[in-house]
Amino acid sequence: MNSTVASEYSSEIHTTPIEHRFNPYSDNGGTVLGIAGKDFAVLAGDTRQVEGYSINSRYEQKIFNVGDDIVMTANGFAADGSALIDRFRNQLKWYKFDHNNKKLSVASSARYIRHLLYSKRFFPYYVSTLIAGLDDEGKGCVYSFDPVGSYEREQCRAGGAAASLIMPFLDNQVNFKNQYQPGSDGTEKKPLRYLELDEVLELVKDAFSSATERHIQVGDGLEIFIVTKEGVRTEYYPLKRD
Amino acid sequence: MNGISVDINHLKKGEVSMGTSIMAVTFKDGVILGADSRTTTGSYIANRVTDKLTQIHDTIYCCRSGSAADTQAVADMVKYYMQMYASQLPIDEKPTTSVVANIFQEVCYNNKDNLTAGIICAGYDDKVGGSVYSIPIGGSIHKQDYAIAGSGSGFIYGWCNENYKPNMEKDECVQFIKTALSEAMKWDGSSGGVVRMVILDKNGVERLIYYPHEIKV
Amino acid sequence: MAGLSFDNFQRNKFLVSKGFGQPMATSTGTTIVGCKFNGGVIIAADTRATAGSIVADKNCEKLHRLSPKIWCAGAGTAADTEMVTQLIASNLELHSLSQRRQPRVITALTLLKQHLFKYQGHLGAYLIVAGNDPTGAHLMSVQAHGSTDIGEYQSLGSGSLAAMAVLETGWKPNMTKEEAMKLCADAIESGIWNDLGSGSNVDLCVMEVGKDAELHRNYLTPNVRSEKLKSYKFDRGTTAVLRSSIHDVLDVEETVITFGNDAMEVDA
Numbered sequence: 001m002n003s004t005v006a007s008e009y010s011s012e013i014h015t016t017p018i019e020h021r022f023n024p025y026s027d028n029g030g031t032v033l034g035i036a037g038k039d040f041a042v043l044a045g046d047t048r049q050v051e052g053y054s055i056n057s058r059y060e061q062k063i064f065n066v067g068d069d070i071v072m073t074a075n076g077f078a079a080d081g082s083a084l085i086d087r088f089r090n091q092l093k094w095y096k097f098d099h100n101n102k103k104l105s106v107a108s109s110a111r112y113i114r115h116l117l118y119s120k121r122f123f124p125y126y127v128s129t130l131i132a133g134l135d136d137e138g139k140g141c142v143y144s145f146d147p148v149g150s151y152e153r154e155q156c157r158a159g160g161a162a163a164s165l166i167m168p169f170l171d172n173q174v175n176f177k178n179q180y181q182p183g184s185d186g187t188e189k190k191p192l193r194y195l196e197l198d199e200v201l202e203l204v205k206d207a208f209s210s211a212t213e214r215h216i217q218v219g220d221g222l223e224i225f226i227v228t229k230e231g232v233r234t235e236y237y238p239l240k241r242d
Numbered sequence: 243m244n245g246i247s248v249d250i251n252h253l254k255k256g257e258v259s260m261g262t263s264i265m266a267v268t269f270k271d272g273v274i275l276g277a278d279s280r281t282t283t284g285s286y287i288a289n290r291v292t293d294k295l296t297q298i299h300d301t302i303y304c305c306r307s308g309s310a311a312d313t314q315a316v317a318d319m320v321k322y323y324m325q326m327y328a329s330q331l332p333i334d335e336k337p338t339t340s341v342v343a344n345i346f347q348e349v350c351y352n353n354k355d356n357l358t359a360g361i362i363c364a365g366y367d368d369k370v371g372g373s374v375y376s377i378p379i380g381g382s383i384h385k386q387d388y389a390i391a392g393s394g395s396g397f398i399y400g401w402c403n404e405n406y407k408p409n410m411e412k413d414e415c416v417q418f419i420k421t422a423l424s425e426a427m428k429w430d431g432s433s434g435g436v437v438r439m440v441i442l443d444k445n446g447v448e449r450l451i452y453y454p455h456e457i458k459v
Numbered sequence: 460m461a462g463l464s465f466d467n468f469q470r471n472k473f474l475v476s477k478g479f480g481q482p483m484a485t486s487t488g489t490t491i492v493g494c495k496f497n498g499g500v501i502i503a504a505d506t507r508a509t510a511g512s513i514v515a516d517k518n519c520e521k522l523h524r525l526s527p528k529i530w531c532a533g534a535g536t537a538a539d540t541e542m543v544t545q546l547i548a549s550n551l552e553l554h555s556l557s558q559r560r561q562p563r564v565i566t567a568l569t570l571l572k573q574h575l576f577k578y579q580g581h582l583g584a585y586l587i588v589a590g591n592d593p594t595g596a597h598l599m600s601v602q603a604h605g606s607t608d609i610g611e612y613q614s615l616g617s618g619s620l621a622a623m624a625v626l627e628t629g630w631k632p633n634m635t636k637e638e639a640m641k642l643c644a645d646a647i648e649s650g651i652w653n654d655l656g657s658g659s660n661v662d663l664c665v666m667e668v669g670k671d672a673e674l675h676r677n678y679l680t681p682n683v684r685s686e687k688l689k690s691y692k693f694d695r696g697t698t699a700v701l702r703s704s705i706h707d708v709l710d711v712e713e714t715v716i717t718f719g720n721d722a723m724e725v726d727a
Contacts, residue, residue: 161512217655315605
């Protein structure tokens with residue numbers, strides 16, 4: 001028998017080799033969400049970074065103003081997230097050098113991020129990526145990506161650890177899913193409308209304080225990036241720290 | 243894997259183990275048992291003041307190494323057997339160390355597939371004075387003048403072999419054990435804490451404890 | 460049949476081979492501590508129960524009563540700590556009835572360790588056992604495989620390292636009841652803040668020699684949920700009524716019977 005552990009007892013002999021392979025990925029928790037409004041877009045995320053049952057940091061920035069009034073986040077495996085954002089920033093810099101400081105649109109940024117992600121198709125960036133900004137008409141926009149580059153423009157999207165807790169809430173409160181016009185007996189959907197910025201901010205804060213209640217990897221702080229035609233600004237709110 | 247050291251892979255996930263330094267030495271008037279006090283779960287020290295010297299009868303003790311759960315269960319069993327056995331004995335008689343050691347051996351051998359227990363049984367009885375029995379992992383039994391066991395023992399085989407003398411004085415024997423265990427605890431990461439000793443002779447039981455600052459290494 | 464049923468073992472193994480994993484048991488990824496003081500003993504616990512990374516219960520009870528003056532704090536698989544605790548509580552009561560003596564902590568500990576050893580670690584119960592009996596105040600711990608420890612202070616669970624850090628720095632001999640309560644609460648809080656498996660509130664049980672045990676449920680509540688900013692009341696009629704049917708589940712019949720001479724004279 002090809003045993004790998006020498007022993008006199010049958011129960012201690014391993015017939016299969018014991019593997020000690022390096023695992024290149026880890027899960028750093030956290031959650032993010034983006035909502036597009038009529039003339040603004042927000043990208044929000046908690047500021048906790050975890051590993052296993054431990055907290056690495058109670059304030060680690062993971063949403064960034066990457067330039068040209070575009071905000072970006074890549075949630076999941078933090079090292080891959082930073083690597084992706086760094087790469088995008090660097091490319092944006094070279095794009096501006098090469099093209100006389102031309103402004104890059106959010107749509108073009110999204111297309112480029114697809115290629116960054118797909119270039120590692122068989123060793124993917126372990127992240128859910130979100131970017132937000134204003135489109136060519138000045139309307140708010142949010143683009144969301146899967147780890148290997150599939151993407152779409154959406155009105156709202158949650159990503160990361162508590163995405164499954166927040167997304168149904170957003171479907172209901174932003175896109176009014178499962179809400180009908182009173183009196184119409186379920187025949188007429190509640191009409192869609194753009195939410196105001198202060199409404200959106202209240203939704204975001206409630207979404208995160210609720211996710212903090214029920215998900216152990218979410219908490220400590222909430223950082224919101226708001227993109228308007230005036231530029232990018234941030235807000236910070238504390239979350240529960242347990 | 244040589245039966246004396248403990249195969250950590252054998253322990254179930256999360257099982258508490260005593261990567262130990264234990265020993266028992268006969269001297270002129272009886273026997274002295276010694277042990278470190280560290281209990282670990284992986285790299286965490288679950289208990290830093292463990293008592294690995296367990297009383298089985300009045301002047302018969304054992305040193306435990308391997309799985310904490312297994313050795314406690316076995317020691318509890320043997321202790322119970324000795325209570326039943328002693329109650330059947332004439333009023334002025336007590337169990338001998340050899341009886342206790344052989345019960346340990348029987349239990350360890352019969353359940354060898356389910357146990358990770360390395361035990362040193364030592365005691366004083368009026369018939370033969372101090373005696374030491376080593377019962378390593380497979381359930382064999384070895385009567386010795388002195389015995390060392392546990393993961394830390396590998397570091398002190400040479401030293402003990404060089405420095406052991408038969409029929410030592412009590413103080414000399416205490417010093418022998420103290421030095422040996424200090425070295426074992428210094429080199430073995432799974433051993434540490436305080437040095438505990440139990441002296442068994444015609445006067446009964448005497449316990450000693452040496453704190454880290456009292457051990458010069 | 461007494462003991463655990465292994466009826467579904469074969470089926471579950473087949474299911475696992477087909478890619479259906481084992482159901483996840485609610486684990487009390489927990490911080491529990493215990494500490495002796497000058498004339499008694501205290502145990503404490505957090506109140507978060509988790510299922511994976513989801514909080515299953517924000518205010519669960521991890522302090523269990525084994526007998527009126529012996530309590531234990533449980534970490535590990537919630538169902539196991541609950542069941543093993545109830546079983547041993549019953550056996551302890553029966554034992555004390557048959558012996559006509561107050562139950563002892565060492566008896567509880569022995570029953571627990573022998574039960575857990577029998578199940579070779581498959582019952583995931585990690586317990587800190589403490590209490591008063593005629594021999595004084597005691598503090599001990601049992602691990603799932605059946606090993607036990609004795610000490611002046613103990614901590615167990617996923618937050619045990621955070622809690623032990625506090626205990627190792629804060630503990631001193633001969634503490635007063637108030638000092639020990641503070642130390643235990645601080646140790647649990649350390650787990651609540653620094654260990655993801657622990658959270659919400661601090662439960663605490665004081666067992667003073669010669670007195671009844673006092674359970675301080677939610678001794679500290681440092682994690683009260685903040686007020687929501689928006690109201691999520693929906694207008695009446697927001698949810699579509701697709702179909703409605705009303706079933707009568709009760710028939711009410713009323714019959715009035717008058718009592719009187721005229722009515723009662725049936726046979727004449």
